[in-house]
Amino acid sequence: MDTSSLFKIDSSTHFLYRIIDVFILATTLFIASYLYGVTFSRDYLLVLLSLVLLYAYIGESVALYRSWRVGRFSRMLMLLILVHSACFLLIFSLLFVLKEGATFSRVVLLGWYSSSLLALVSWRISAKHIKAWRRRRGLSMQTVAIVGMTKSGMQLHQQMQDHIELGFECIGFFDDRTAERLGQGYKHLLKGSIEQAVEMAQQGKVSKLYICLPMLAERRIADIIQRLGDTTVDVLLVPDFLLKNLMHARIGSVGEMDTLSVFESPVYGIKDFYKRTFDILFSTSVLLLISPLLALIALAIKVDSTGPVFFRQNRYGLDGKAIKVLKFRSMRVQENGAKVVQATKNDPRITRLGAFLRRTSLDELPQFINVLIGDMSVVGPRPHAVAHNEEYRKQVAYYMLRHKVRPGITGWAQVNGWRGETDTLEKMEMRVKYDLEYIRHWSLWFDIRIVFMTLFKGFTGKNAY
Template sequence: MNKQTFRYTGHASSVIYRLIDLLILAAVFVVGVKLYDVTLNSKYALLLCAYLVCYSYLAESVQLYRSWRVGRFSRMLALLALVHTLAFLLVLAALFVFKQSEAFSRAVLVGWFVGSICTLVLWRCCAKMVKTVQRRRGLAMQKVAIIGATDSGFNLFREISNHPELGFECIGFFDDRAVERLPQGVQSHLCGGFNQAVELARSGELVKLYICLPMLAEQRVAQMITELGDTTVDVLLVPDFLMKNLMHGRIGNVGDVDTISVFESPGFGIQNFYKRSFDLAFSFTVLVAISPLLLCIALAVKLTSKGPVLFKQDRYGLDGRRIGVYKFRSMRTMDNGGKVVQATRNDSRITPVGAFLRRTSLDELPQFFNVLMGEMSVVGPRPHAVAHNEEYRKQVAFYMLRHKMRPGITGWAQINGWRGETDTLEKMEMRVKFDLDYIRNWSLLFDIKIILNTLIKGFVNKNAY
């Protein structure tokens, strides 16, 4: 895989939005208490904390902090008002249920509610104005391209060009037809054929590719989707007629132009929030509980063979970004180059302690630190060595889509027996099949089911050498 550029700044921006919102809500609350000359005691502090927790969960539930560069600002403000109002009403309901409402000033609560929503809306309007100016100057732009110089493609191009505040920079069209067959006005924006688009996607130059071909060209579209499955670019279909009632794909829009997602990470909004919250809580609890075991394993590795206790191997993480995955060293060699030989039965490189660690999967335990750092998840597609990725992405269809979700310590494929050495192509195909099935059907309950199955039957496996 060619070196990827860091494409997404939305995560950092959403964190800033969350922090500013919470600061505004807390600041307006404190100001209201001071203005009405009320003592800021522990009950008021507890009320504020309860509200902030309630607000945060509701905000994630409606994806308030997702990127709005392809949404509508007015809808974001409506969701903001809805979340603030619901959180406020839930807190009031709790006060009445526990008969604590008399302990609080009604003037403070009403003033806080009105003042908070006004301040939140005001700062978002200011932020939007700043972003609009930035994007009109060409800053914080995402590079996108259009496959198919069709009417729907030209409408999309015009929408992006006329609305720089969306934050997209469309580099042009990719079409395999002869120039003379293309509509007038498109030729000057032609960047090449479909193969050139695939190469740009593989190199990380593009964030999104919009396929604007007629739905009748399903074979050609299917071929394109298959080839783009070897990249980590977001692929979206732009239908040439309204398809909201015909397809189950997630519908999005760029201005007034509808799009249908084909390849996008399933982890966004409340889903990503719940999964990440679960990962943090679970991994921290496990690390605290097994800390004596980790110390014993570290001593056993250090005392029985020469070399470091931990082995850090390069793998591909979310969106194909390279990460370093930690394991207890189980071999005398530490392969991490362009060619990595998989462990086999009776492999001479494996130490006696390492053989036990690998059979019981105890060598994987340090990866909980990768989870805490946000590089991995407790459950997800297992990360493969870089050399194995480069080998199998050319042989297994949609192999690279495994990277649309954070890699996991355990996974759906592993508990179904597809772990260990992949000495045949069929074994890798089955592993990828289960990985993609997991990504398509992810839920928090699915993660818990996989963890429970791992505890029951996933640690010791006959295929783990």
């Protein structure tokens, strides 16, 4: 959880965005068909309904509506363009496969795609500028104060300054430390002590109070919250480094008791359905596409050296449960016991063909079968040999949290260069760092992004041998 996640469009705006998008999709199709003189028949209505349903599914799965983050407006527009293009591409492909293309006017469909995309982007940009225009004129502004001139507090203040459309007018920081002990760049913003901030909130002079104190100041935080319990001020707690890096901040319950997740998979409920659907569709498509290549590699392995085509290695899967990961055999040995020696450069155990397969990651292709049966995912932390898990879980902090999601064929660590041999503790720590970052920020869009990055730079690497 980061500071920017504090700012989200409220539920009513979520609903408004969806309604306007559906209205634009429908209206632009009506206009396109009318201008080209095409009768809006039942066939066009079915295509429209199919697109709206597909739009809703993909839009929700990649968080197009659920989480608009501060400072990410350009990324939201890019995501909108990708979702829009993907939906239309799927619809057009389906019409082609079903041989229904002749039923529809290409001019109308292409006009519908371009005009709806232009309208969707334009109204979002307009809404952003209208909000900014209103805020600059002091309309609908909220007066806020920040308790604690900490790193997270300074980042919060900067976000408010950079995004005037949010409507926050920050009067400054309140901290019990003197100006001399604070950073030079921000100490002019120090307006008083924490006690003064509490008094201002009690007097109704601020509408929001952000507490940016470290979690170690538990008693101080509890005191502030208790004293503001009989006021109407909004009190928000900004997590410090520890909580920001460990928790997903999902509130649950056991009976009537509330709980806050700290170590928990981000893929639950409908999210698991989205990810599993993507895995099944993607792995099935890939296996059908590369089946001739798989047969060719299998034949080459049999010709190159004696032994089985596949190597089945014991790995840890979701929740640390044992799975058998499939790989094309690339070595003369099949180490799978309590001690497994990682492959190194010019390793004599690697066959001639195996060296090529490992450099190009072709030895990993059978793992799409693991994905199809549910042991793995297309994207996730790479599964390590059981022996390596047992070794590194004692040396790397939070190592086993990698298993809060299904292991993947490719991952965030791999596309950032942390693949292959981990001959130092630092390399494994970096791999785990990126794996945990992936888990904290998971979304289906993140998976799709990693897949595309893998296509361009994830198959080979200097550490792959």
